[in-house]
Amino acid sequence: MISLTEARRILSDSVNPRPSVPTPLAEARGKVLSDAAVADADYPSGDRSMMDGYVIPADAGPGTFRVVGEIQAGQIPERTLQSGEAMRIYTGALLPEGGGRVVMQEEARRDGETVTFENISERRFVREKGSEARPGDVVLPTGTRLGAAELAILAQIGAVAPRVVRPPMIHHIATGGEIVAPSEVPQPGQIRDTNSTLLAALVAGMGIGSTIAESHRGIDDPAVLAELGNHPCDLLLISGGASVGDYDFGAETLRRLGFTIHFDRINLRPGKPLTFATRDDQAAFVVPGNPVSHFVCFHVAIRLAIERMAGVAPAWDFLHLEVRGGAPMRPDPRETFWPARAFVEDGRLVVTPKRWSTSGDTFSLAGTNALVRMGGELPSDGRVETLLI
Numbered sequence: 497m498i499s500l501t502e503a504r505r506i507l508s509d510s511v512n513p514r515p516s517v518p519t520p521l522a523e524a525r526g527k528v529l530s531d532a533a534v535a536d537a538d539y540p541s542g543d544r545s546m547m548d549g550y551v552i553p554a555d556a557g558p559g560t561f562r563v564v565g566e567i568q569a570g571q572i573p574e575r576t577l578q579s580g581e582a583m584r585i586y587t588g589a590l591l592p593e594g595g596g597r598v599v600m601q602e603e604a605r606r607d608g609e610t611v612t613f614e615n616i617s618e619r620r621f622v623r624e625k626g627s628e629a630r631p632g633d634v635v636l637p638t639g640t641r642l643g644a645a646e647l648a649i650l651a652q653i654g655a656v657a658p659r660v661v662r663p664p665m666i667h668h669i670a671t672g673g674e675i676v677a678p679s680e681v682p683q684p685g686q687i688r689d690t691n692s693t694l695l696a697a698l699v700a701g702m703g704i705g706s707t708i709a710e711s712h713r714g715i716d717d718p719a720v721l722a723e724l725g726n727h728p729c730d731l732l733l734i735s736g737g738a739s740v741g742d743y744d745f746g747a748e749t750l751r752r753l754g755f756t757i758h759f760d761r762i763n764l765r766p767g768k769p770l771t772f773a774t775r776d777d778q779a780a781f782v783v784p785g786n787p788v789s790h791f792v793c794f795h796v797a798i799r800l801a802i803e804r805m806a807g808v809a810p811a812w813d814f815l816h817l818e819v820r821g822g823a824p825m826r827p828d829p830r831e832t833f834w835p836a837r838a839f840v841e842d843g844r845l846v847v848t849p850k851r852w853s854t855s856g857d858t859f860s861l862a863g864t865n866a867l868v869r870m871g872g873e874l875p876s877d878g879r880v881e882t883l884l885i
Contacts, residue, residue, distance in 0.1 A: 498759050500763065503762050503764075504812075506758050507804070511774075513806070514805050515662055517660065521657075525642055526643075526703035526705055527661060528641050528661045529636055529640045529641075533649065535632065536631065539626065542590045543595075544588055544589065544590055549602075550563070551598050552598075553577060553581075553597070554596025561580060563581075563584060564577075564583060565583045565592075573593070575592065577594035585598060597620045599616055641808060641809070663705045664706055665729045665731070666731045667725070668692060668696075668735065670689050670736065671734060671735060671745065671746065671785075675687055675713055676689065676713075690787050691787060694790055695708060696708045696711070698791075698794045698799075702806075718748050718749055725753050731801060732779070756775065764792075764793075765828050766789040766793075767783075767789045767793040767797075768784070770783060781793070781798055781801070788857060792867065817847040819846070819878055822836070823849045829872050831870075834849050835852055835861055836850055849868055866882050866885060869881040
């Protein structure tokens with residue numbers, strides 16, 4: 497049995513990013529840039545007004561000016577601005593040749609064809625040509641994860657099909673002849689399958705554009721499991737069959753498929769019999785069948801493998817939070833990850849442990865947005881290491 501720290505090291509060393517592919521902007525959110533994005537032109541393309549107001553020569557001072565035209569955003573100025581002249585200008589419009597300063601509309605007194613400025617701000621209120629980026633400037637480096645702002649930057653430079661790390665294709669098998677679809681009424685001895693829904697939602701919630709491509713349930717035959725597990729994928733997840741019972745066929749399935757098992761026991765609660773294996777550039781997990789074990793194993797181990805495949809920086813930062821009520825936490829020699837609810841109270845983030853009776857208690861997960869990490873003793877200061885999820 498190895499520590500979770502060692503298991504995460506093995507995972508990091510064994511799993512690599514997927515190849516890069518061009519992807520439309522509409523599908524690129526959450527993915528990671530494979531190639532740096534560079535500016536294709538000057539940004540802004542010319543000197544532009546930051547305000548609605550009047551443009552005057554750069555060296556002009558307070559006084560009265562003759563208004564000789566108007567420039568709207570999108571228009572090309574048709575004449576050069578001379579000394580003693582001003583033009584009405586709007587936010588985003590190009591400055592005319594000879595114009596170097598914008599006076600805000602609020603500081604102007606217009607009288608027919610003239611405008612007077614009693615005072616002129618030291619600020620020019622001009623976005624200078626190329627002040628934000630020059631041609632060839634790197635605006636997003638390799639490895640950037642694409643959120644809304646980054647997608648807007650790509651749109652601005654015309655990068656409508658950026659190359660990104662391809663999200664992993666995931667295949668899932670839920671073992672156990674006792675499980676049936678959620679839409680079915682379980683007969684005596686049967687239970688509804690929750691793990692397929694849980695894993696699909698957890699993967700989708702990562703926001704990397706990856707989904708579980710295929711899912712099968714209700715199988716306890718190693719030959720059938722091996723046939724299903726041999727479908728093309730980057731990551732194979734097998735729910736159940738991780739223990740040592742007569743009908744726990746997870747590890748046997750992986751061996752039949754030619755996977756190398758790197759570990760099959762972790763000093764972890766819940767999730768001790770989590771199994772991890774690789775075959776060439778593929779990875780696989782056999783996950784203990786109970787839903788709370790699935791939930792914890794996903795956040796402490798499976799998520800890391802998916803992050804590595806997607807080129808995403810691992811989410812593994814802990815906060816030291818004060819406990820506010822909740823269920824009493826039971827210490828254990830194993831490293832324990834206790835489902836919890838983090839929330840803001842009086843301007844501070846605190847955490848409440850959830851009721852957790854058994855690893856099969858799906859209802860205890862309701863509202864969980866954090867995991868509390870603890871060892872063999874309860875903290876004396878009332879503060880706990882907390883992973884937000």
